Amino acid sequence: MNSTWSRFNITSIVLGFAFLYLPIVLLIVFSFNESKLVTVWGGFSTKWYVSLFHNQGLMDATWVTARVGVISATVATVLGTLAAITLTRYTRFRGRVLFSGMVFAPLVMPEVITGLSLLLLFVAVGLDRGFFTVTLAHITFTMCFVAVVVQSRLVSFDRSLEEAAMDLGAPPVKTFFQITLPVILPAIISGWMLAFTLSLDDLVIASFSSGPGATTLPMKIYSQVRLGVTPEINAACTILIAVVAIGVIIASIANKRREIQRQLDEQAAQRG
Amino acid sequence: MKSLGSIRRDFAPWNDPNAKPYIQFDKVTKKFGDFTAVNNLSLTIFEREFFALLGASGCGKSTLLRMLAGFEEPTAGRILLDGQDLRGIPPYKRPVNMMFQSYALFPHMTVEKNIAFGLKQEGMPGPDVEKRVAEMLKLVKLEQFAKRKPHQLSGGQRQRVALARSVAKRPKVLLLDEPLGALDKKLREETQFELMDLQQELGLTFVVVTHDQEEAMTMADRIAIMDKGEVMQVATPAEIYEAPTSRFVAHFVGNVNMFEGKVAEHTANATRITGATGAQIVVDNGGNAAAGSDIVFAIRPEKIKVSSKKPADAVNALEGEVYDVAYLGDMTVFHIRLDDGQIVRASALNASRVTEDPLTWNDRAWVSFRPDAGVVLTR
Numbered sequence: 001m002n003s004t005w006s007r008f009n010i011t012s013i014v015l016g017f018a019f020l021y022l023p024i025v026l027l028i029v030f031s032f033n034e035s036k037l038v039t040v041w042g043g044f045s046t047k048w049y050v051s052l053f054h055n056q057g058l059m060d061a062t063w064v065t066a067r068v069g070v071i072s073a074t075v076a077t078v079l080g081t082l083a084a085i086t087l088t089r090y091t092r093f094r095g096r097v098l099f100s101g102m103v104f105a106p107l108v109m110p111e112v113i114t115g116l117s118l119l120l121l122f123v124a125v126g127l128d129r130g131f132f133t134v135t136l137a138h139i140t141f142t143m144c145f146v147a148v149v150v151q152s153r154l155v156s157f158d159r160s161l162e163e164a165a166m167d168l169g170a171p172p173v174k175t176f177f178q179i180t181l182p183v184i185l186p187a188i189i190s191g192w193m194l195a196f197t198l199s200l201d202d203l204v205i206a207s208f209s210s211g212p213g214a215t216t217l218p219m220k221i222y223s224q225v226r227l228g229v230t231p232e233i234n235a236a237c238t239i240l241i242a243v244v245a246i247g248v249i250i251a252s253i254a255n256k257r258r259e260i261q262r263q264l265d266e267q268a269a270q271r272g
Numbered sequence: 273m274k275s276l277g278s279i280r281r282d283f284a285p286w287n288d289p290n291a292k293p294y295i296q297f298d299k300v301t302k303k304f305g306d307f308t309a310v311n312n313l314s315l316t317i318f319e320r321e322f323f324a325l326l327g328a329s330g331c332g333k334s335t336l337l338r339m340l341a342g343f344e345e346p347t348a349g350r351i352l353l354d355g356q357d358l359r360g361i362p363p364y365k366r367p368v369n370m371m372f373q374s375y376a377l378f379p380h381m382t383v384e385k386n387i388a389f390g391l392k393q394e395g396m397p398g399p400d401v402e403k404r405v406a407e408m409l410k411l412v413k414l415e416q417f418a419k420r421k422p423h424q425l426s427g428g429q430r431q432r433v434a435l436a437r438s439v440a441k442r443p444k445v446l447l448l449d450e451p452l453g454a455l456d457k458k459l460r461e462e463t464q465f466e467l468m469d470l471q472q473e474l475g476l477t478f479v480v481v482t483h484d485q486e487e488a489m490t491m492a493d494r495i496a497i498m499d500k501g502e503v504m505q506v507a508t509p510a511e512i513y514e515a516p517t518s519r520f521v522a523h524f525v526g527n528v529n530m531f532e533g534k535v536a537e538h539t540a541n542a543t544r545i546t547g548a549t550g551a552q553i554v555v556d557n558g559g560n561a562a563a564g565s566d567i568v569f570a571i572r573p574e575k576i577k578v579s580s581k582k583p584a585d586a587v588n589a590l591e592g593e594v595y596d597v598a599y600l601g602d603m604t605v606f607h608i609r610l611d612d613g614q615i616v617r618a619s620a621l622n623a624s625r626v627t628e629d630p631l632t633w634n635d636r637a638w639v640s641f642r643p644d645a646g647v648v649l650t651r
Contacts, residue, residue, distance in 0.1 A: 163343055164376035166363040168390030168441065182380045265424040 024241065031234035038229045048231040058236055061220035064131065065200060068216060072138035073195035079139065080146025080195075081188055087147070088154040106144045114141055115208030122209065129211030137209035138199040145198060146191035153187035193251075197244070283493060285318040293352075294319040294477055295340065295445065300349035302335050309335040311501035312349070322471050322478045324492035326485060332501040333481045337447050340479065341370045354444065364393070369443035373450040375434035377422040383409070383433050384418045390441045408436040411470070428459050435467075439474060448480040452487060464490045485525050489513070497521050513572075518651050522570045529576070529616050531569040535561050535648075542643060545569055549612035554587050556643040561650050571646030576618035576639050578606050580631060586640035592616070594635045606631065608639050
């Protein structure tokens with residue numbers, strides 16, 4: 001491979017990364033702005049971070065988002081995992097193709113449509129919109145993502161592991177909890193993380209299905225921005241970015257370590 | 273004290289009409305949709321027998337094993353174990369254990385935990401489990417690997433963990449699905465003998481599925497040759513090799529020369545065969561083929577003698593030309609094209625370093641064999 005730094009290479013990398021990260025960098029920089037004006041630099045300050053924690057509206061919204069995220073991701077993970085198991089294991093029931101198509105359709109469904117249809121449903125059955133309906137809506141749209149992640153793991157799952165457990169005397173339920181679940185757990189955890197992240201930054205579906213007292217952080221930010229961007233919002237977003245970035249970094253380091261450890265183990269095993 | 277070898281030699285319950293069968297397949301059929309994997313098959317296996325199911329892939333041997341383990345139910349017929357009908361009994365309640373081809377070691381458990389898994393399922397108390405696990409680790413010589421995870425072991429070690437795990441519960445029958453398939457050739461040969469010793473030591477009944485005829489011949493007391501869901505022949509390795517009952521079996525195990533022909537006549541103690549291309553062959557056991565019926569005479573290459581001159585005392589001698597010679601070190605394989613066009617394969621042991629009568633390409637040669645060297649096959 002040719003690895004020289006030609007002018008063309010450097011230009012494309014700089015442009016590409018600028019395209020991706022300039023807006024975010026700008027946002028982070030201005031969150032430390034002394035001035036109240038968003039686009040005018042008035043010196044370094046962390047005062048917006050302090051005032052952020054005194055902004056009851058934003059703090060409430062953060063709390064709602066966190067709860068919705070945890071609850072909906074957890075329920076979606078259980079349902080999505082069950083759907084994935086059914087779809088990979090019971091391959092001979094009638095209408096399987098239709099069923100699997102229907103589980104994955106929400107992946108490509110425009111959010112506006114998902115949101116609107118959920119709204120119509122909640123109105124039709126007379127559910128008061130609020131915390132419960134947002135959570136329900138998030139379960140609905142994140143479940144299929146979990147199903148996809150878990151299903152891709154299950155496809156490569158060696159069924160003889162389960163047969164071996166049963167052969168050794170473990171009934172099916174015990175086999176599932178002692179063998180299947182621990183083996184596919186990493187996929188289930190990534191499914192949960194994905195569902196949580198999706199729930200965290202969802203605006204459209206939350207706007208449709210939420211009601212008074214259940215404003216999520218994205219909704220709050222969006223409504224405040226419409227009244228004018230404050231540096232406080234920048235600070236809130238910077239914290240959000242930091243949380244996500246730290247999560248991603250920890251996950252990839254852990255992954256890398258595991259990989260290296262496995263390679264070392266395998267080399268050791270080869271040597272005897 | 274008798275050596276293990278002599279126990280094996282005396283062990284022949286299949287010849288004893290009063291011996292009680294241990295595992296019985298009774299007219300078992302298994303269909304997957306339109307495909308018939310096992311077709312109306314009956315088979316009897318005796319206690320403490322080392323039994324091999326040998327066949328090409330797709331012949332139904334694995335299905336047979338899986339039905340015994342309880343992963344598949346027969347479409348028709350019965351499977352009896354020690355007199356008990358196994359129908360409807362789930363795998364986790366059957367007194368049989370299986371060693372899987374992929375080993376199926378639980379990746380999230382240590383070697384110790386893998387071996388202890390089955391024992392814990394039957395509610396064995398903790399100290400007893402520990403004792404049995406230690407015993408099993410010693411048996412397969414993996415004591416120092418107890419705390420390792422499966423991915424930290426080499427292929428041969430994994431195989432031994434799988435073996436220890438499957439015998440830990442002291443099952444009535446141990447099923448082995450291609451137990452040595454994933455090992456390299458040298459390790460496989462060593463392990464074959466280890467498996468045989470283990471079977472004798474534990475006194476278990478082994479049913480092993482394999483596609484490797486050498487493996488089956490080495491280890492098994494009896495072999496069932498399978499093809500298209502049916503058993504072609506069940507016999508000891510020596511019988512399978514020396515007295516195959518069909519062309520399929522003769523072809524499947526080892527090398528063989530086949531002469532198509534007709535029974536010309538039966539005399540008091542011999543049968544004369546006229547080959548389709550004119551060769552005259554005399555055998556001392558023509559079986560029950562009627563005079564004039566179509567048969568095949570099958571003879572193994574090592575039972576054919578090759579010489580440059582016609583042997584004076586030979587009952588059967590056919591003339592031809594050396595077509596190919598392959599020197600393999602321990603033996604030499606000749607391909608002789610007979611004057612009637614048929615090619616005969618003959619192998620000669622290189623008992624001395626110098627051959628006095630070396631044959632080479634295009635030499636005239638005679639092939640000769642004794643009247644009892646081959647078998648007459650009617651199917």
